[in-house]
Amino acid sequence: MPQLSPLNWILLFLLFWTAVLVVSVMIWWTKKNSFTCTNLKKASILENKWNW
Template structure:
């Protein structure tokens, strides 16, 4: 099937960008939680919420 190849490339491309964006967002949330929280209060809750 000739139309299967472009579709699979499209899904690979989409998956790559989804993973890339997820990695960027998680790094951004990690940095935001670490920078905006006081040094004493480094908890996992603090990392994933707006402090």
């Protein structure tokens, strides 16, 4: 294994943790509950019970 300069080790460390953070955010983004337009329409229909 070739020896790396300290700056390269720091950059590799930052790159690794950036990749871990990006992957975890992408997993969270796909798992989170989002309010879509259909949910808002259903909520407004259920909420507005009165005809005035």
